[in-house]
Amino acid sequence: MRYSRLFPKTLRAVPKGVTSPGYRLLYRGGFIRNLGRGLFSFPPLGVRVLHRLEAIIRAEMNALGGQEALAPVVNPIEIWQRSGRHHLVDSDMVTFKDRLGRDLVLATTHEEAMVEMVRTGMHSYRDLPVFLYQFQEKYRNEERTRNGLIRSREFIMKDGYSFHRSFSDLNNFFPKVFRAYQRIFAVCGLDVIAAEAGVGYMGGEKSFEFLAPSSVGDDYVIVCDKCGYAANREVAVGVNNTRLTRSGRPREMKKIHTPGCDNMARLAERLELPRSALAKTMVFSSGGDLIMAVVRADFDVSVEKLARVIGTSMLRRARPEELTERGLCPGFVSPLNLNGEAVVVVDRLAADTSNLVYGANVDGAHYVDVNFGRDFDADAVGDIARADPDAECVHCGGPLVERRAIELGNIFRLGTVYSEAMELVVNDEHGRPIYPYMGSYGIGMGRLIAAIVDAHHDDDGIIWPVSVAPFHVYIMSIGKSFAVKDAAEGIALDFGDEALYDDRHESIGTKFKDFLLLGIPFRIIVSVATASDGTVELFDRRNGETEKVSVGSVRSHVEARLEGYRSWRSN
């Protein structure tokens, strides 16, 4: 490829909104462009990287028996109604009508569409297992986009869906996907943490996330460096250390006036008490029901844990109107003096702590010295709080730490949630109907690119791992000599599609800078100085070393070096 023909060229500066280092480098190099909030274009250079990643993933998926398929981005709303996930229309999913007035949605994921595709060709247990995957657009109406490709609205995902005749067959397959994912990220030069994660709106029972630690990440993972325990912040469990316990003889409950204390910070300040002496009550909505979650105010509610306790996958925070409609007073909500307005779930630590401060369900009043079991009761008590960052590991007692990370992939054991909801049925060997067990497996392609650049760059530019670099070599010549230019062009031809030949009439400095920015593994320079003895200069972006190589052997030399890097990476 001649650089003079490649679109686009590098930029020295980037638009104002382009902030994080990785985003800047990708933008300056010409790998990505921004079309609007959370919407990205991939110019040819970016597509080349994307294709490398696809090839790596495709090889691993095919090795698992996966078959590539493709489902449409636009879905009829009916399939989402059948799976029961049409509530996403309110939040994540965009809906619109076609010219006949029928409701369509932009798919946020493709369980529904894949189940429908499979339905048309699967009738017997003999057709199982089936593993389909695709590289497809998703659109999610993100409330907050961030850091370029790290959190965008439209993005490309590799998503795979497996169908099994039994739970044990799914359980047998699942770890194979797990290991394939680890290989994929290793080949991409990423150190990832595989963490236990919530199921969110996917449903199912168990999921793992693959996260790349990064300061620009948007997720938090709690890890134990001693035994390797790792879990998403929402589901992590820890042993609370002793400073967290708070007990004492129950005192008599009293009502006090607390005007204006409609949040925990003000209440703590007013009463001159630590947050651990206060109870925090948050209200969620599930279906038409209100769920009241009580935790101690020095903790946060984990929506994931709460959802598990009450057995639902549809939880969202209740709106203030929903509270007032049922006679609850925002800012002073509590489980005291309720008349069945809400389902009450109390966190175990809050239940075990005596003499806490609770709201009074009227404006400007709280109760002090409230004791669970004596002054109020709950529909359920359980672990619904996020793990305290200072907690100790449940498994080994080691210290837990919270890390920021980019979530690159997620694998779910869905079970029969979708096959049952959508009536995907096959006959077993006795002629009885069975619902196939499903798994679903995603990788965010844009995030993968962002994470790779975040992990592999220096002040001058990107340093692509050889497995994903858009080109293997960058070739340039110095001087006006036609012989030198011909030699450079000859080498470029020899490398074929793997060479980026900089034939522009730019100064030497510009070409050097652009090479460093683009992150191509090797640079070959042909000049009068080297041409006289039939050699070229070979520069390794990775270690900064330069060597003289004969023109005739440069290609095999580079390929050997690339191979060396590849095998070193996969170890």
Add this chain to the structure above:
RNA sequence: CGGGAUGUGGCCUAGUGGCUAAGGCGCCUGCUUUGGGAGCAGGAGAUCGCCGGUUCGAAUCCGGCCAUCCCGACCA
């Protein structure tokens, strides 16, 4: 959702009530230049985000809208 900020040639910025909106980068033309984002000369490119208001006069003041970025958040 909440808070903060910003919108001026393709990009970055200056201009905060008064003459023809200024500069840098990039782009185009010519000459020169080839081992670290070159030099000289010339040139093109802007309804100052949009709508309305105040004023003799608005990029500048006021109001509304739109767009973008940053921070925070299931913490009532």
